[in-house]
Amino acid sequence: MKRLLPILFLLSIVQFSSCEKDDICVEGDTPLLIIGFFDAEDTTTAKNVPSIRVIALDTDPDTIVNTFSDRTNNDSIALPLRIDSSSTEFAFITNSADDDDTEEETGNIDTLRFNYVVNERFVSRACGFVADYNSLDTVRQVRPEDDWIKRITLVDTNIVNSNAIHVKIFH
Numbered sequence: 001m002k003r004l005l006p007i008l009f010l011l012s013i014v015q016f017s018s019c020e021k022d023d024i025c026v027e028g029d030t031p032l033l034i035i036g037f038f039d040a041e042d043t044t045t046a047k048n049v050p051s052i053r054v055i056a057l058d059t060d061p062d063t064i065v066n067t068f069s070d071r072t073n074n075d076s077i078a079l080p081l082r083i084d085s086s087s088t089e090f091a092f093i094t095n096s097a098d099d100d101d102t103e104e105e106t107g108n109i110d111t112l113r114f115n116y117v118v119n120e121r122f123v124s125r126a127c128g129f130v131a132d133y134n135s136l137d138t139v140r141q142v143r144p145e146d147d148w149i150k151r152i153t154l155v156d157t158n159i160v161n162s163n164a165i166h167v168k169i170f171h
Contacts (some may be wrong), residue, residue: 023126032078033114033133036165040150043170046075051107053096054079057089071096078162085129089113093098094148094171108148111141114167116159133159136166 039047051071082088089111096107116133123130136157140149151170159166 001042012158025124027131028123028127030080030131031133031134031159031160032162033136033167034076034078034162034165035074035167035169037074037161038168040088040168040170046168047171048073049074049171051094051096052110053093053105055105056164057091057093068166081159082116083131086117087113087115091131092149092169108146110143110149111151112149112152113139113141117145138167 037047037049039045050073052074053071054077079088079090089109089158090113091109093105093107093109096105098104099106115135117135119132119134120129121132122128134157136154136159138152138154140152148170148171153168153170154166155168156164156166
């Protein structure tokens with residue numbers, strides 16, 4: 001019995017020392033692209049986009065998460081960029097609605113492609129890797145007859161957090 005107690009004591013120490021502490025990720029996440037909408041005439045004034053809808057193109061619709069209210073009047077939105085590619089393309093639709101007869105999307109559609117370089121960095125064991133985006137650039141499919149987007153300005157070409165506007169769209 002006297003020999004059994006030290007062995008049980010040693011086993012209990014080994015068991016408790018092998019426990020891991022609970023890891024909770026509070027240090028970071030992959031940032032979203034923040035887009036602010038502004039008045040084309042008064043460039044310092046934020047301007048709501050009526051009934052805006054943003055659709056990711058060339059992706060599986062189940063993998064894109066809407067981070068804003070669909071078909072609402074917003075003056076800014078947050079969009080996820082793809083980490084498995086160096087570009088993400090979106091259709092920005094103002095005055096979005098469904099046609100009652102054909103059930104197709106109506107409204108004024110402008111298409112933007114965001115190009116970037118993905119940099120993955122290790123944050124912690126709990127968070128794992130997060131992606132930052134550098135060298136952000138945008139390409140707009142121009143249709144002069146009915147573009148609702150008048151101009152695009154890149155505020156910050158490095159996306160490392162979701163705290164400030166990265167892109168200004170003037171309409």
